Amino acid sequence: MHTTLVSVDQLKALRDTKARLMVFDCTFDLMDPASGERQYLQAHIPGAVYAHLDEALSDKGLPDANGQQQPHADAASGGRHPLPSREKFAMWLSSVGFANDMQAVVYDRNGANYCGRLWWMLKWAGHEAAAVLDGGLQAWQAAGGEVRSGAEASHFQSNFELGPPLRKLVTTQQVAGALGSGAVTLVDARAPQRFRGEVEPLDPVAGHIPGALNRPFAQNIGADGRFKPAAQLREEFDQLLGGRDAASVVMYCGSGVSAVPNVIGMELAGLTPPGLYAGSWSEWCRTPRLPIEKG
Structure with missing residues (x-):
């Protein structure tokens, strides 16, 4: 497996x-x-x-x-x-x-x-x-792998059955309730200029969730297009977290998609799988009365 x-x-x-x-x-x-x-x-x-x-x-x-x-x-x-x-x-x-x-x-x-x-x-x-x-x-x-063009034949209907969740989904309410408590370490996967609030091409408000750290998702990928070695990822995440508990980490980005390479990077580094705030910045910045930070 x-x-x-x-x-x-x-x-x-x-x-x-x-x-x-x-x-x-x-x-x-x-x-x-x-x-x-x-x-x-x-x-x-x-x-x-x-x-x-x-x-x-x-x-x-x-x-x-x-x-x-x-x-x-x-x-x-x-x-x-x-x-x-x-x-x-x-x-x-x-x-x-x-x-x-x-x-x-x-x-x-x-x-x-x-x-x-x-x-x-x-x-x-x-x-x-x-x-x-x-x-x-x-x-x-x-590597010489075969590729094919055009549509594929449709598959027979299956009956996929859900099991207990193996990764943690985090809500806006949970993030907002934990702000300032030290219980959650937020990591934002967007580009630095979006994180700092200098530009915002996709959402109505620029900035980031107060207290968040920034690790653009592409930092998990090496020059060869593959994920970096586990030891390098561990060193980078240890430096980013600066002694914070890895089990407290919640990843987010613009809309909950590009945060996942950070999730994978942490897991490859041998750290506790982080939570994912799937609504991310696009939900946070549209929710009334939530704080926003720039810089």
Whole structure:
């Protein structure tokens, strides 16, 4: 069973042995939401299922009177990419034929930015056998891995059953209630200029949650496009936390997606899996009377 990362060679071995396996392509572009599926149709690992961030991995409702998209009532978070309920996510997994006895391998072309979302959601659904393809499609192709174009044949409906959550989802109320207490160490995965509030291209208010630390998600990835070695990640997270308890860490970003490479980085470093504030800045800054910090 692969539970965090899987190498290209390990994925090839899984495919060669005809293991119970489903591969997911999560390529996406926030500025052009249709481009990920276009890229998938141009080239993907044979048999891979496309997982669209907005349609499969989020639960976006209809716009309100102000034109703001609101999550469905049963969504597990707010923000720009509301997390669907575990039950709704299980229905999607069943619809693509994913079953409880399968190994999931997720990848993208974006430095694990988007496939990490599906990895985390599978853990949250109680499925341990989920791993990120280290280096993404680029590593697969560089190693001579076969790719296919066009759509894949549909899978038979399965009956995926939820298990106890294996990762911790944190709400706005929990974050707000812990501010200033020292019980939670917030880590913001956005770029430094967004964290400092100098620019904000996506949300209505600039800044960050008071007291948060900043670790842009791309810092987990080395020059070769793969996650950095465990010892290097451990050193970097120890330096970031400065003696704070790793078990207190809650990751967030703009909408709960790019925070996940930080989650994976901490786990690879051998630290306690952190919580994820899925609503993240996009939910925090739209919630009345919550404090905001800049600089």
